[in-house]
Amino acid sequence: MVRVRFAPSPTGNLHIGGSRTALFNWLYSEAKSGKFILRIEDTDKLRSEKKYLDEILDSLKWLGLKWDEIYFQSERFDIYRQYSDKLLKEGKAYTQKPESGTGEAVIFKVEPQKIKINDMIRGEIEFDSSLIKDQVLIKSDGAPTYNFACVVDDALMNITHVIRGDDHISNTPKQIMLYQALGFALPGFAHLPLILAKQGGRLSKRKGATAISEYRQMGYVSAALVNYLLLLGWSPGGNREVIDINEAIKLFDIKNINKTAAVLDLDKLDWMNNQYIKNEDPEKLALQAIPLLAEKGYINPQDFDRNYLISLLRLFQSRLTTVHDFIERADAFFVKDVIMDPQIQEKFLARDLSREFSLFARRLEKLENFDIANIETAFRELIQELGVESKSLIHPIRVALTGKTVGPGLFEVIYYLGKERTKERLGKFIKKEQA
RNA sequence: GACCCUGUCGUCUAGCCUGGUCCAGGACAAGAGCUUUUCAAGCUCUCGACACGGGUUCAAAUCCCGUCAGGGUCACCA
Numbered sequence: 001m002v003r004v005r006f007a008p009s010p011t012g013n014l015h016i017g018g019s020r021t022a023l024f025n026w027l028y029s030e031a032k033s034g035k036f037i038l039r040i041e042d043t044d045k046l047r048s049e050k051k052y053l054d055e056i057l058d059s060l061k062w063l064g065l066k067w068d069e070i071y072f073q074s075e076r077f078d079i080y081r082q083y084s085d086k087l088l089k090e091g092k093a094y095t096q097k098p099e100s101g102t103g104e105a106v107i108f109k110v111e112p113q114k115i116k117i118n119d120m121i122r123g124e125i126e127f128d129s130s131l132i133k134d135q136v137l138i139k140s141d142g143a144p145t146y147n148f149a150c151v152v153d154d155a156l157m158n159i160t161h162v163i164r165g166d167d168h169i170s171n172t173p174k175q176i177m178l179y180q181a182l183g184f185a186l187p188g189f190a191h192l193p194l195i196l197a198k199q200g201g202r203l204s205k206r207k208g209a210t211a212i213s214e215y216r217q218m219g220y221v222s223a224a225l226v227n228y229l230l231l232l233g234w235s236p237g238g239n240r241e242v243i244d245i246n247e248a249i250k251l252f253d254i255k256n257i258n259k260t261a262a263v264l265d266l267d268k269l270d271w272m273n274n275q276y277i278k279n280e281d282p283e284k285l286a287l288q289a290i291p292l293l294a295e296k297g298y299i300n301p302q303d304f305d306r307n308y309l310i311s312l313l314r315l316f317q318s319r320l321t322t323v324h325d326f327i328e329r330a331d332a333f334f335v336k337d338v339i340m341d342p343q344i345q346e347k348f349l350a351r352d353l354s355r356e357f358s359l360f361a362r363r364l365e366k367l368e369n370f371d372i373a374n375i376e377t378a379f380r381e382l383i384q385e386l387g388v389e390s391k392s393l394i395h396p397i398r399v400a401l402t403g404k405t406v407g408p409g410l411f412e413v414i415y416y417l418g419k420e421r422t423k424e425r426l427g428k429f430i431k432k433e434q435a
Numbered sequence: 436g437a438c439c440c441u442g443u444c445g446u447c448u449a450g451c452c453u454g455g456u457c458c459a460g461g462a463c464a465a466g467a468g469c470u471u472u473u474c475a476a477g478c479u480c481u482c483g484a485c486a487c488g489g490g491u492u493c494a495a496a497u498c499c500c501g502u503c504a505g506g507g508u509c510a511c512c513a
Contacts, residue, residue, distance in 0.1 A: 009513045041513060098511070105511055122440070131438060132509085139511035146513045170439060170508040193441080194506070202506075228447095231462090235448055239461040258441095258448080261506060265446050268463045278476065319475035329474095394472045406474035 002034025003160050006060075006067075007150070009041040010052040013211035014059040016264060017165065017195050017203055020229045024192060024257070025163045026065040027230075030249045037157055038067035041150075042074045043143045059212035062222050064245070071157065073149050080144035083152050083182060084137045092181045093137060103140035108148075108178065110134050115173040120161070120190040121257050127173035135174055151175045155184035163190040163254070166261070167202075190254055193233050194261045208264050219288065219322030220269070224276035228269045232262045242275050270321045277320050282313040288323045289313065296327060298334035312416060315408045332402035333416060338425060340403045348399040354431045356386065356393055357400070361426050370419050376411045401425050 006022040008014060014022075029036040038060070042048040060067070084106040087093040095104045112130035119125055137148040144152070150171075154162060169191050179186050197207035215225055226245060235258075236243050236251045243251075277285065286309055294301040299309070312333055316326050332338050363378040364370070383390050394410050401413060401422060414422050 007513090011513075044512065047512075096511090101511090103511090107511090125439070127439075136511045141511075143511085145511070150513090165507095166440070167507055171513095173439095191440085196506075198446085200505075231447060233447090237449070239449070241447090241462055260441055260448095262448090263446060265463070268447060271463055274476085317476090321475095391472060398473070404474090408474085410472060 001160070002029055002032035003037060003158050004029050004034060004163055005037040005039050005154070005157065005159050006065075007039040007041050007153075007164075008056050009044070009047075010049060010056060011044060011047040012052055013213060014056040015203065015209045015211055016229070017209070018056075019059065019063060019065075019212050019225075020195065020232060021163070021165055021192060022060060022065050023063070023226060023229050024234075024254075027249060027252050028161065028163060028254055029068075031252045034160070035068040036065070037159070038070040039153060039157070040070070040072045040074075041146070042072055043146070043149055045074070045143070048074070055211065055213055059216070062216055063212065063226055064222060069157075071153070073144070073153065076149075076153070077142065077144065079156065080138065080149055080152055081142075084144075084148070087137065087181055090181075098140045101140060103142065105136050105140045106138040108135040108137050108181070110174075110177060113177075115176050117169075117172050117176065117189055119169075120188055120254050121193075122191060122259055125169065125172075127170075129173060129177060132174060132177075135178075147171055147174050148178065151178040151182065151184070154187060155179065155182065159187050161188040161190060163192065166191045166194045190257070193258055195232060196261050196263045198263055198265070203264065208266075219292070219324030219326075220273050221276045221280065221288075221323070224273040225269070227276070228272045231268075232264070233258045233260075242272070274318075274321050277323070278318040280317070282310045282317065285313045285317070285323060285326075286310055289326055292324065292327045293334065296331075296334075298327070298331065308416075315412055315416065319408070329404065329407060332404070332413075338401070338403040340399075344399055344403070344405060348396045348405070349429055352431065353393075353396055353429055356382075356388075357397070357426045358430045359386075360393075360397070361423050361430070364414070364419055364422060367419075370415070372411050372415045375414050379411065397426070400429050 004025040006018075006025045008018055008022075026036045028034070040053060040056075042053070084093060087108065088095070088106060093106050093108045096107050097104055110129055110132050112128075115127045115129055117125045117127070135147060136145050138144055153159075172189055172191075176186065195203055197203050197209075199207055201207065203209040212225070216222070223245065227243060230243065230245075230248055231241065234252070234256060236248060237256075286306065289309065290299070290301055293299045293309075312330055313326065316330055319329075320326055360379065360382050363382055364375065367374050367378060379393075380390070383393065386393075395405065398407060398410050398413065399405060401417060407413060417425075
């Protein structure tokens, strides 16, 4: 049975890089009907924080990466001590007092040898251990070091495949020596290419290492983010881009993962998100939009017209990059008074349109069936009557109604705004004597 | 600096293992156009890459070597 693990340290949020490592582990376990284990590497008591743990767990859940088992290294110090004692007893390690401070560290003796890794992605990699210093196993404060805890845990948790970032390649020979010294069977290793920042170099706080929770807040759809991440270093072949996660599981083969580092391209993520949003069930989009709308004070989450929201989402769907865009672009449907940019007003509503607007308002008033087709008919008739081009009125009306120069088709906008609000907003640009 | 990894359009990639079907395919971005009620979406088109040099071979993006470039690691952090 395949058992893989994702081992984050709760000293920071879950970022793009970590989530892709988690994703590929999860994908591999799904593809092989194995188990996906989560191991929290919280040995650094000072830097580990509960809020980060929560954020990591929430993000993994949001991405849909469910784990089968979870462990905390902070609860396993006795186990690590047991194995360091074993190495001590066998003469494979020694103790050393720190130059300053108290306690005693346990240090592993590195024997010179050639170490070969057979990486599932990169093939054979050879190291010369004589270039590696003796390794601290247990720090003088009693906490295990990363490499030691990692090996003990991977062995005890029966991890069959260690799938992790490229940056761990040089840890691998150190870990292999520990496997050998401890008499543990070696797992398979697969080192994923890193994700680089657009400016070059690895992702960091300053260079695009945005937390998954932030992408969530920005209105990205988890399926789109997962799909985008999937394409960073792996391809389903056949020129496919938008791919369902279940299908990805079927097509996934770890051997097809690229060796080359990938640069994070937010433009493509945006495109991907639009691909998902435009095909997404508006009910689901509503789930994301509701809290954002409530936050803006546009709706009362306990009491609002759900069907109306769904209709609007359907109307805006194809033109959204993120759900957040909806909040900004559809505000005219939720606020009492339109927020009007003076420059836009100057450009579209400078000339007196009192006659045109009031004639249109009257036509709308007379409509028995206030539906999109009839609204359009009313408008087209008015255009005929006035003998003007339709766009000469469409744009000013859109601006008067929504404060925006872009958006869905005007007749849909009028329909969803409703007769009363439309008349009221047109009325603001009709001089009294005309009304 | 030492060790290790990697080099296909600006970016993500297909192709490389099993040389010929590749004067290199797709996607994002950019540009042009169709539509026209704007913006999206959609459709059509354009621009654009095998890092460089040397081999091997009838034939190389594909195999070999070197150079260069990018990245990673060298902690009592993980």
